[in-house]
Amino acid sequence: MGGFELTSGLAVGLAFGYALQRGRFCVNTGFRDILMVKDSTMFRAWALAVIVQMAGVTILSGLDLMPITVPPFWWAANISGGLMFGVGMVLAGGCSSGTCYRVGEGMAGSLLALVGFGLGILLADRGALQPLQDVLRSNVIFVGGEQATLANVIGINPLWVGLGIPVAVGFWLWRGGAGNRQYASGGWAWHISGFTLGAIGIAAWLSSSSVGREFGLSMTGPIRTWFVLALSGENYLDWGSVMIAGLIVGSFVAAWAHKELRWRAPRGSRMLQAGGGGIIMGVGAQIAGGCNIGHSMTGMSVLSLGSVVTTFSILLGAWLMAYILFIRPMAAQSV
Amino acid sequence: MSGRSQKLVGLVLAVALVAAAASGLWRLNRPFPDYDQWFAVQVPQGALVVDARGSLSYSRGHIPGASRLWSRDFLSYSAALPGVLKNPDEISAILSAVGLAPGREVVVYDQGTGADAPLVAMVLTSLGVSARVLDGGLDAWVAASGVPSTDPVAPAAVVSLGEWTTEQTLLVSADAVQGAQSSDDTLLADARGAIDFAIGHLEMAVSVSATKMAPDGGLPRWSEAAWVVDPAGVLPETSIIVYGTDLAEAARTWLSLRAYGIEDVKVFAGPFQVLAAAGFAMEVPVGAGAPAPASSLCFGAPAAAQ
Numbered sequence: 001m002g003g004f005e006l007t008s009g010l011a012v013g014l015a016f017g018y019a020l021q022r023g024r025f026c027v028n029t030g031f032r033d034i035l036m037v038k039d040s041t042m043f044r045a046w047a048l049a050v051i052v053q054m055a056g057v058t059i060l061s062g063l064d065l066m067p068i069t070v071p072p073f074w075w076a077a078n079i080s081g082g083l084m085f086g087v088g089m090v091l092a093g094g095c096s097s098g099t100c101y102r103v104g105e106g107m108a109g110s111l112l113a114l115v116g117f118g119l120g121i122l123l124a125d126r127g128a129l130q131p132l133q134d135v136l137r138s139n140v141i142f143v144g145g146e147q148a149t150l151a152n153v154i155g156i157n158p159l160w161v162g163l164g165i166p167v168a169v170g171f172w173l174w175r176g177g178a179g180n181r182q183y184a185s186g187g188w189a190w191h192i193s194g195f196t197l198g199a200i201g202i203a204a205w206l207s208s209s210s211v212g213r214e215f216g217l218s219m220t221g222p223i224r225t226w227f228v229l230a231l232s233g234e235n236y237l238d239w240g241s242v243m244i245a246g247l248i249v250g251s252f253v254a255a256w257a258h259k260e261l262r263w264r265a266p267r268g269s270r271m272l273q274a275g276g277g278g279i280i281m282g283v284g285a286q287i288a289g290g291c292n293i294g295h296s297m298t299g300m301s302v303l304s305l306g307s308v309v310t311t312f313s314i315l316l317g318a319w320l321m322a323y324i325l326f327i328r329p330m331a332a333q334s335v
Numbered sequence: 336m337s338g339r340s341q342k343l344v345g346l347v348l349a350v351a352l353v354a355a356a357a358s359g360l361w362r363l364n365r366p367f368p369d370y371d372q373w374f375a376v377q378v379p380q381g382a383l384v385v386d387a388r389g390s391l392s393y394s395r396g397h398i399p400g401a402s403r404l405w406s407r408d409f410l411s412y413s414a415a416l417p418g419v420l421k422n423p424d425e426i427s428a429i430l431s432a433v434g435l436a437p438g439r440e441v442v443v444y445d446q447g448t449g450a451d452a453p454l455v456a457m458v459l460t461s462l463g464v465s466a467r468v469l470d471g472g473l474d475a476w477v478a479a480s481g482v483p484s485t486d487p488v489a490p491a492a493v494v495s496l497g498e499w500t501t502e503q504t505l506l507v508s509a510d511a512v513q514g515a516q517s518s519d520d521t522l523l524a525d526a527r528g529a530i531d532f533a534i535g536h537l538e539m540a541v542s543v544s545a546t547k548m549a550p551d552g553g554l555p556r557w558s559e560a561a562w563v564v565d566p567a568g569v570l571p572e573t574s575i576i577v578y579g580t581d582l583a584e585a586a587r588t589w590l591s592l593r594a595y596g597i598e599d600v601k602v603f604a605g606p607f608q609v610l611a612a613a614g615f616a617m618e619v620p621v622g623a624g625a626p627a628p629a630s631s632l633c634f635g636a637p638a639a640a641q
Contacts, residue, residue, distance in 0.1 A: 002565055008359060011351035066363055068554065078376035158438070181395050203352050210558045258337045327547050 005024040008207040009239040013246020016200050017101055020247070021254035023193025025049075025097030027292040031318040036326055044173055045194040046296070051166035052198025053216070053301040057160025057205055061302075066205060069214045070147035071289055071299040073306035077136040077198065081288025082295075082310040084280055086127070086317020090325060091277025092116070093270075095292040096219040096285065101246065104251030108265035118227035120282020121220060133287050139303075145169035148305040161303055186258065201297055208239045218294035219244065220285040269278065288313075362558045368596035372612060373456075375442045375467045380475070385433075385466075387451035388473075396483030398399040398444065398476060403434050403488075406583060406638050408452040409458050420506060420582060420604040426458060440465060447472030453586035459601060463507035468590060507576060514618060515539070515576050522569060524580035526588035527607065530532040535580070538616035541567040545579060545587040573598050578603040578610060 019025070023045060025190055026036060030042035036040060037248075060066040087093045092113040094102055099117065102110035123134045143152040150165075151158035188196070205216040222240030255261040267270070285291035288310045299307025336344075337618075356464045367374075386393050392460055393403045408429055443466055449478060453470045459466035464557040469476060477483060512637065515521040521541035525532050529632050532542040548564045569575065575592065577600060579585035585602045592600045596598035603610070611617070 004358070004362070015348045017354040018345070065360065066344040067559075150632040151420070200352060203359070204358035206357075206363065207355040208359070208360035212559060212561075212563075215539075253344060253348075257341045332546035 003210065004206035005211040006242055009212070010205050010246040012200065012217075013243035014241065014250035014253070015106055015254070016097075017247035017250025018120070018254040019196045019250075019289060020097055020101035021105060022119045022258075023188040023190070023197070025101075025197060027095040027314070028093070028098055028295060028318060030200075031086070031315050032090060032322045034324075035322055039174075041190050042087075044176065045190040045197070047050055047169055048173055048191060048194025049197035049201065049214050050297055050300050051169045052195055052206075053201035054162055054303070055166040056198070056202035057301045058261065060157060060202070060205070062159050062162075066209055067214045068205070068209075070149055070285070070302050070304050071077060071295060071304040072101025072310065073304070073309070074137045074139060074289070075141060075306070075309060076311040077133070077287050077289060077311045078295075079305045081135055081286070082313025083317040083320075085288060085310075086284075086314040086319075087321040088120075088277045088279070088281030088284055088317075089151050089292070090318050090321035092274050092281055093277065096223070096291050097247075099270075100219070100247050101251035102182040102204060104248045104253075105255040106261055106263045108263065109271055109274040112271050113214075113274040113281070114223075116275040116278025117282040117285070118223050120279040120284075121224045121286045122227055122231065122282075123222060123279070124283045124286035128300055129287075130282060136287055137289070144145065145323060150301040150305060150308065151303050158303060162305045167305075170296030178313045196238050197297075204243070204298075205301075208243075211239050213239045214238075215226060215294075216298040218298055220282075220291050220294055224286070230292070248322075284317075343561055350556075354611045358552065361554055361602040362561070365557045367557055367560070367594040369594050373467055373590060373594045374470045375638075376470055376481075376562065378442055379440060382442045382490055383435065385435075385443045385453040385455060386473075387443050387445045394485065396473075396485055398473065398481065399484040399486070400488060401444075402435075404429070404433050404435075404443075406445075406454040406458075408453070410582065419606070419609065420458075423462070427462065430462065430464075435459070435464065440467075441639055442467050442469050444472045444476065447474035449587050450583060451531040454583045457582075457589055481524055505601055507601045508604065509610060511601070512537070512578065512603050512610060513615065521574045522567070524567070524575050524577045524588065524592075525607075526577050526585045531580065533619075535611075535617050535619050537610060538618040540578075540618075541569075541578070543567050543569070543575075543586045544591070545576070545591075556597075559637075560591055562583055564592070564595060564597075569596065569597060572599060574599040576603060578607050580608075581606045595630075607620035 021188075022041075025045060027046055030046045033039045033041070034043055057066070057068065061068045090305075092099060094110055094113060096117060096295065099110045099113045103114055129131045141148050145151070146152060149158065149161075151161040187193075191206050201217050208215060216238055222238075222244040225238065225241040226244065229237060252261065266274075281291070285294075286297065289306070290310065292314060295304070295307040295310040300311060372502050373628065375382075378398060384398050385404045386397045386401040387404060387406045389405055389407075390403065398405070409426055443455045443459070445454045449472075452472065456468050458465040471478075473483070513525065515523050523537055524543040525536045525540040525541060526545040527536075528544055528546050529542060532544070537544070539589055541565055545561065569592075577585045577588050577592070577596060579588065582602070582604070589600050589602050600641055
């Protein structure tokens, strides 16, 4: 690994972790709260992060300043993996990025979820579930010989789609108000969080692509590299691996600087649930070819149809599990 | 930590992020150190223009005044050993018949795929002719408002063989490859694709894939070249011998390496098949450094890129 790969990956990871912790950014929270408490604050942060990155990547690639890689549309893997990931992240109590930044804050449950996430990835990548992954990924749909995107499916110049969606969603966010609401006391307001994460996403594309890894922020692959190294000794560490390490350190620094760093361990059953949820999340992310970051932020920024389908599947899976785990029991209690 | 310190931490991280993004943007778009020596963006006045494509493509439209010199004319074919470079006398005869004169600037082009022009440029360079490749080929030339011609070009005067300054050092024999296998001074570079390399390659060789070096046949981004070259341990002063599935593939890697600034790049004057058939020591990578299993590949990118 070269010096630039190391330092630039670390710089992006540190900033990413810092921003995640200050914004309490978690897609699990964003998706779940719409259904459970009718609160879209975190969802708005996610949507803003997506459109900022989408606009930036569209402009940079449109000017031929940066190469892009579009995640494939293997629909069966996208749907089933996305659903599993959504179910798993509600059980684990956080998405992949939310889990990682909470590890930096000192949450033992998230640490167990992260371990489960890594093991789940390996289970589908090279373990007992590998045949299932291969079957689900076997049917890839191309459009005109290229990876399917929102632009080539409807036959429109990607510039129009990549800039049109940010304008439309941006207008919706602006009209929707929510002012300077923070998700948590002392944290960043949703729009600061969303804009910053979108900007970090663009920086990740530039930095990562310049060392040959033509993709932006992601969690699944980089986490896999660490677990593969730890369990088999095979060294595939790259820019993404360093970025993940930087993420955890960055969230640690943010929590420490703002006096929010403390060791917290939930009771045993909750720990087991977090670990089990992490495994399901890892299997789903590996099968789908990415998670709430690789697909729902980075893949969406290049208009990947596979990423759009995965994101909707994650949303459905999260809502399904939130209904089973929280809404139905609460409704039964109130009767 | 005080509010001022908190802001300082945030500021440091923001500066580091901007620096990573800006340097990434620069690395992605920086020019090759020796680009101008090996590539031309336009056809210079007075230069001899050579069309390296086949006769059918040439007859459908070429740069006005361009001489046709198909890259495959330099190779001899047989069922057992396809694509072996002809001997210098035969090549000189071909060039002489086209009218190439020593000392004259030459610009070679193909359609833009890199399938033909690098090979012609490499052979001309081996004979001491200063040859550059038209970046982007005919497609780029037409896109820049060039109008192809279908007019035949009058045959040039034959140049006598004695006027050529033949530099036999660029194209090397199997003996030189064998020497490199037992020497630390010269790096063997395998220009074939990653899968071919994984199946089997010459002992001591590193993968410097032509496909990665020159995606779609054109010159890669500098960062893409660096991504291939740096892990292979190639330094500007490294002596390299390139081999490929065929000479055209090896020539693409040769051209990219030269434009990247590596001075001493030689090419084995035949296909990999010749070396394999001659019983050269082979190696199949296992364990660390081997390509990731297919199931690890995601988005068509390296294993970690998801």
